Amino acid sequence: MEVVRIVLGVVLLVVTAALAVQLWKGRWLFLIAKPDKTKKGTFYPEGTHKSGQCVSWVMVACFAVIATLIAYQMGILSGSDLFAQAATILSNIALVAYCVVLVWAVFSSQKGKEGSFRERFDGGSYRVLILLLGTCVLLTVVGLLFV
Known part of the structure; x- marks a missing residue:
């Protein structure tokens, strides 16, 4: 069972790394x-790249x-x-950093700024919120699995 946990963790590492890189580069903004969608092509609202x-x-x-x-x-497996x-200490520090970055990502957009999260939520697009809540659920499940 421990090996399965580690393999699952490595798969999740690859997925989160791919998401981070592709969102940073602006490729998976969808x-x-x-x-x-217009006649000239597909465009994203202004500020979407910054939000990504x-x-x-x-x-x-x-x-x-x-x-x-x-x-x-791995420390448990190796004894x-x-x-x-x-x-464990590094995990706690990383979890606090995750919470801080999550709050920063949601509230970093200034009110009235073009492409802010608030404007997108008012327009009915909840994709950012669903993705961020998905990371919270993922970390909760992984935390329960590994502890």
Whole structure:
């Protein structure tokens, strides 16, 4: 069962890393905003790329939490109490950092600024919120699985 946990953790690491990189580069913006289709092509609202970069920082923090939970599991498997304790401390620090970055990503957009989260929520697009809540659910499930 422990090996399955580690393999699942590595798969989640790859997924969060891919999300972070692709959102930072602006390739998977469809995950956070509904594209506008016109005769000239598909466009995203202004500020979507900046929002994608904010969400990518959340994915980096999520990556750190998952990585430290895997390190904790490896410390348990190896029988090294010192390594497991160090991983626990780093995991707690990463979890606090995740919470701070999550709050920053949601509230970083200034009121009245073009492309802010508030404008997108008023327009009925909840993709960013669903993605961020999905990371919260993912970390809760992973935390229960690894502890």
